[in-house]
Amino acid sequence: MTLVQLQYVLAVAEHKNFTIAADKSFVTQPTLSMQIQKLEKELNIDIFDRTSHPIKITQIGEKIVAQAKTILMEANRMKHLVNEEKGLLEGDFIIGVIPTVLPSLVPLFYKTFQKNNPKSNLIIKELQTDKIIKGIKDGSLDFGIVVSPLFEDQLVEKPLYYEPLVAYIPKGHRLADKERIIENDLDTSDLLILQEGHCFRNNVLALCDTSNLKNRPIKLDSGSFEALVKLSNDGFGMTLLPALVADDLPAELKHNVKNFESPVPTREVSLIFHQSQLRDSFEKELINTIQSILRGKIFLEKDQKIDANMVSLPKNK
Template sequence: MTLVQLQYVLAVAEHKNFTVAADKSFVTQPTLSMQIQKLEKELNIEIFDRTSHPIKITQIGEKIVSQAKIILMEANRMKHLVNEEKGLLEGDFVIGVIPTILPSLVPLFYKTFQKNNPKSNLIIKELQTDKIIKGIKDGSLDFGIVVSPLYEDQIVEKPLYYEPLVAYVPPIHRLHDQEKILETDLDSADLLILQEGHCFRNNVLALCDSSKMKLRPIKLESGSFEALIKLSNDGYGMTLLPSLVAEDLPENLKKNVKSFESPVPTREVSLVFHQSQLRDSFEKELINTIQSILRGKIFLEKDAKLDSNLISLPKK
């Protein structure tokens, strides 16, 4: 039994197809199939039911796949332990980032981190929060960047920054002429929000809750901030945005961005990882890189002074 054979098993288990698994593993399909067959012969069992399409994992195969994940995770931990002892920042670092953070944050730090740590390889995956939690727990992800708090067993949260929410109010909207927006100004009848599955949607709904707004049916929902902005410009209402998203807007649209009156609603963005992870040097380097880039443009800490000016929004 070899680690390579176990890696091939996990590839087939993920993709349910030998050809795709071989392609993702950068080997030929006959090579991958032969190695899995060798493992099955050694164990005297069948891991996969090859007669079904897509391929199914057998009952004993499910147990083999689960154990293979543990073995490979522990093998990687040994490499991480050695690198940590040597003070090396090298190898792959797989990071899951939620969709409402990735486009505005990752471009800010990615090139800088890679330039400063040329032997490291950041692998960024856009995933919803629940998949990031699952990935960290099963070892397929090293770290995650999410809106916190999560309150998850085995997951450590290190706040990166506190991001204010802003309102996007087009010229035809009733609130456009106001310099700043109050929570009580919000009306769910003309508030456009993201679809189910996005934690920013929950942030907005929590804000509606805190303002004692009677939540009527939301008129329109969409899967991206770009679509919400377009719908707003087309006269369907207003929307809320994270401040880093608003910063990236073209100049002609920034005039439609309104800040909230104090206390300002905000979301906490954190780096998360498994409590048993051994990559402390990477954790510290990534946090330092992100915070050094954001310093001066966003809140990095939530101290007593900020508490008086911010409302921390739960995920709900």
């Protein structure tokens, strides 16, 4: 039995297809199949039911897959322990990032981190919060970047920054002439928000009076901020955006961004990891890199007074 064989088993278990698993593992399909067959012969069991499409894991195979995850996680922990002792930042670091954070944050720090740590390899995966939590607990992810707090057993949360929310209000909207808005201005009858499953949806709904939500349905749930802005420009209502997302808007669209009056609603974005993780040097380096880039651009501490414009709005002409 080898670690490589166990890696191939996990690849097939994930993709339910030998060809795709081989491609993802950077080996030929015959090589992957042969190694798995050798393991099955050694154990005298079938891990996979190859007669079904997609391939299914057998009952005993489920137990083998679970044990393989544990073995590989512990094997990786040994490498991490040695690297940590030597003060080395090298190897793969797999980070799950939620969809409402990834596009605005990752491009800011990715190249800088890789340049400063050339022997490290950041692998970024866009995942929703529940899958990030699961991935960290089962060892398939090293770290996660999510909106917190989560209050999850076994996980440690280190706040990275506190991001204000802003309103995107197109011309002709009932709030278009206001310089700043307040939470009571929000009306769920003309509010565009993200689909179920995105934590930012809950952030927005927490600001609204949802007592009559069934009678005042929210318009056009969408899966991306880009789509929400486009729908808003097309006259379907207004939306809310995180400040970093709004900061990436083209200059001509920033005229439609309105800040909140104090107290400004914010979301806490944190780095999360398993309480038993052994990669302290990476954790500190990543936090320092992200915060050094965001310093002066956004709030890094919870107790800072949030009363300033967090988005550079163009002056009205």
